[in-house]
Structure formats: C-alpha cells, structure tokens
Amino acid sequence: MTLLTVENLSVAFRGKRVVEGVSFAVEKGETVALVGESGSGKSVTALSCLRLLPTAGANPAGRIMLDGTDVLAAPDAELRRLRGGVAGMVFQEPMTSLNPLHSVERQVSEAITLHQPLAGAALRARVIELLRRAGFPKAEDRLGAYPHQLSGGQRQRVMIAAALANDPKLLIADEPTTALDVTIQAQILELLERLKRELGMALLLITHDLNIVKKHADRVVVMKDGRAVEQGKVAEVFASPQHDYTRMLLATEPRGAPAPVADAAPEVMRGDAIQVRFPIRRGLLRRVVAEVRAVDGVTVGVREGETVGLVGESGSGKTTLGLALLRLEESRGAIRFEDRDIQGLARSDLRPLRRRMQIVFQDPFGALSPRMSVGEIVGEGLAVHEPGLTRQQRAATVATALEEVGLQPEMAERYPHEFSGGQRQRIAIARALVLKPRFLVLDEPTSALDVSVQAQVVDLLRGLQEKHRLAYLFISHDLRVVRAMAHRIIVLKDGKVVEEGAAADVVAAPREAYTRALMAAAFDLRAETAPGLRI
Incomplete structure (x- = not known):
C-alpha cells in the first residue's frame, strides 16, 4: 500500500526554482532515503510533504498524496491532523529547532497533547516512555533540563521522542543522526527499524551519510540541483550507479593522514x-x-x-x-x-x-549571529584583542582569513543564512584563525x-x-x-x-x-x- 506519493514536485522561492520535477513514492513499512549534497533540495522536498515551507515566497506545485489526502490542497484543520498524527517530523539542527525557553518535559508534552487528551501523571509517564524509547538515558532526571543544558545527541533524541509521540504512520527524518556518535546512531536507527515492524510505519530518511543508507534504506533517491538524478533499490544503485553524480558520492570520504609531529614539538x-x-x-x-x-x-x-x-x-x-x-x-x-x-x-x-586558544563550535548556524555580517563575525575578536587596528587594517585581516579558509573576500558583506552548511563551517574556522x-x-x-x-x-x-x-x-x-x-x-x-x-x-x-x-x-x-x- 502506498502511503506517500510525490508527483512532479516543483518548489520556487521568489521566482527561483530550487526543486524541479521530483517524483517518488513511499510504501507502508518501507524506508526511502533522499541523499545529495547541501543545497540539492532534499530538505525542501521533505518539508513540502507536510506543507511546512514558509507561505511567504514559497510556491510548491505538483501533487503530494499522504494517507489518501492531497497535502497541497488540504485545509488547515486537515493539515493539523496530518502533522504529528499521520506523519511525524524530525528536523535538522536540534539546537535551533527546540524552544530554548521550554524544558524537555514541556517540549515532548506539547507534541502529545496536540493529539491526545493526556494530563498530569499519565502525561509525564508518556513523556518518560518516549524519551526512553528514543535512547535518552535517565530521562526522569532530566525532564526539567533546557536545550542548552543537553549534549547535541541528547537534543536530537528529544526531537525524535516528540516526533514519535503519536505513533505516526510515516516518520520524516531530516538528518536524524546528525552529531550523534556511531553507537547512538545504531541505537536510534534500530529503534526506527523496530517501530517500523511494530507499527507498520514508513520512513522518509534525509541524510548525507551513505553508510546509513546502505544499511537501513530499501530504496534511495539521489538529488542534485533540485532534481532526482537517479533512484532505485539501494543494493542496485550502490552496486551499479548509473549517474556520474551518484558515482562521485559513493567514492568520496575523508582520506589520508595528518603531517607527522616534530620530535621536538613543545x-x-x-x-x-x-x-x-x-x-x-x-x-x-x-x-x-x-x-x-x-x-x-x-x-x-x-x-x-x-x-x-x-x-x-x-x-x-x-x-x-x-x-x-x-x-x-x-x-x-x-x-x-x-x-x-x-x-x-x-x-x-x-x-x-x-x-x-580558540574554539570552533558544533552547529555553525547556531554559533554565528544572524544579525552580523560575515566580516563583522570574523572581525569581532580583532576589535577586542587588537583595538588599535584601523577599519581598513581590520578589513584586510578579515579578507586574508577568509581567503585562507577558501572563501572570497567579498563574501564579508553577506550574512550567515546566505551560505551553505560547509561555508558556514569555514566562516567559523576563519573567526578562530583570524587571531x-x-x-x-x-x-x-x-x-x-x-x-x-x-x-x-x-x-x-x-x-x-x-x-x-x-x-x-x-x-x-x-x-x-x-x-x-x-x-x-x-x-x-x-x-x-x-x-x-x-x-x-x-x-x-x-x-x-x-x-x-x-x-x-x-x-x-x-x-x-x-x-x-x-x-
């Protein structure tokens, strides 16, 4: 039985098309993976499946059928039923997706009470159960904790617990194991496999980790520049990729070794x-x-x-x-x-x-101020530690730091949201290196x-x-x-x-x-x- 059907989906933001002509289906109990580099349109496609794109500027076209409902034509009341009740969503970047003013208990409770009339001790028990299912250790001791008091992996598990709150038929997981160590990845993915078996749940998995796709997906859709360039059964695509882009993805991983340390290095x-x-x-x-x-x-x-x-x-x-x-x-x-x-x-x-002595933080998007330009972000430390520099000298130093991490000096005028994840990480490295x-x-x-x-x-x-x-x-x-x-x-x-x-x-x-x-x-x-x- 087909649970989700996407036909000829196209999405444009203010006239710029970011997804074009994408079609695929997800069967009941099946795992379909969307893979591709940053900016390939994976997350936009996933968000479109629940009509979660911002209404201002977004212009999705095509046809999306979820559990028999036309998502793009559904009224608000029907969308509320679909979101969380039929399909749960695990968003990328948990630090920015969780409310910094709400405790763990409140974040998960809200996902439950939107669809179930639970309260008091029963609600708390359900919250603890969900956190345990999501691999959150000693959940009862951390109900009052806030997102900034949790590790990256713990924050991700809070989001997974909230997404599973109503036993959805479909889980849309956008990088669900991002920033998790390999053993917790295995735990989370095993949890999702067990839920699939027990509930007949389907999984739409968005990931850049091809090892996860190889081990856990039934079919894969490879995306590049907003288009689906290849799709099929995972074993067939991995064994005999037809598109050059797919072959490149399968061949790429960090290789080599660092230069040796000098014997006399202090x-x-x-x-x-x-x-x-x-x-x-x-x-x-x-x-x-x-x-x-x-x-x-x-x-x-x-x-x-x-x-x-x-x-x-x-x-x-x-x-x-x-x-x-x-x-x-x-x-x-x-x-x-x-x-x-x-x-x-x-x-x-x-x-x-x-x-x-500097630090490059996890989650570069959360670590870079959205109100400051790249030049201001990179040059902020110079203003503190080298106040005698003129504006021109500071700008020249920032330009050198940007060039050193592979960015163009003219990018100093732009803001963090205008960059890809890899570029934001380079900005964070430049901010540390400039000193x-x-x-x-x-x-x-x-x-x-x-x-x-x-x-x-x-x-x-x-x-x-x-x-x-x-x-x-x-x-x-x-x-x-x-x-x-x-x-x-x-x-x-x-x-x-x-x-x-x-x-x-x-x-x-x-x-x-x-x-x-x-x-x-x-x-x-x-x-x-x-x-x-x-x-």
Missing part, C-alpha cells in the same frame, strides 16, 4: 586529572540531591602541530572537557597553556591569552556536512595545521573523520578515559571491548557489544 595545552561536576536539583527549593560527573579525572596533553582526537558516545564528556581546558567551564585539576598554569587565573589575567591561535578545540567541525564537504574541511584543517603548526583537540563522533585527522585518539566513556594511543593503533587494534564496539559500528565490521554500550 606541549601547548595540558590538563591533569580534570574533573567537571554538575549538580542535580530537585524539589521546590531546588536542593542538590546528586551530581553528574561529566569529566572524571581525565589527563590530556596536545603538542604543537598535533591533533588529539576525542571520541565517545554522546554525553561521555568530550565537549565538556574541551570547554574546561579553555576555562569556559568550571573544573578541578591542573591546566597549563604554553607552560603556564591558567587554572587559577582571574578573568582579567586570562583575557590576553584567549586569542591564542592566530596556537590551540584550537574543534567540536564536531564536520557534523551535518555531506561527505564531499567533509573531505574538503578535513583537507582544509590539515593544511592549516601544517602551515601554522596548530595544536588541535578534535572532538567528533565520526570515526572515519577522526582517523583522517588525528595523531592520537582518546576514548571517553562516562567522563573517564577508556583507552588512548596512536590513532592507527586504536583504529586497527583497539584493546578494550568498548572501543572495539565503537570501531565496529563506524567501519561496518562485525560488532562486539561492550558492557554498558547502548546499541
């Missing part, structure tokens, strides 16, 4: 026995009843020209450790930067050092990027490191990218170091069962389930 950043703890508060008076040991006694050192890869499941403490080393998160333990103790420095004493740092924390710098752009960003970062002898702490859930970037790898679990060593050794011959399971999930090997591994 240590730039070091943390010894770092601990970060967060209190758990309950009750009317918000008393502390327990604590989360986000980082528990971790020691790490990074030398000039070296990349240390930090891997582990979402919530393992990777990002928290990076923030602690930069003194952006309160911590215990010794921190030395350029052989100077910075743990006890006051904010005023720390400020002059900030330019030499000529020695140490960079790179927090998931390739997450949410399609494979061809990932390879470009990896080549860019390796080239910049070799040119400037930068020290990188590279945080990523994508072990294929880590293998191409890192000299050494540290594996974290529950805030503690499970294993560390040379990158080649950890990838090829991991000692611990937990690390072996991570590598198996990442490189499509026969998985070995480690104690405590949630897959």
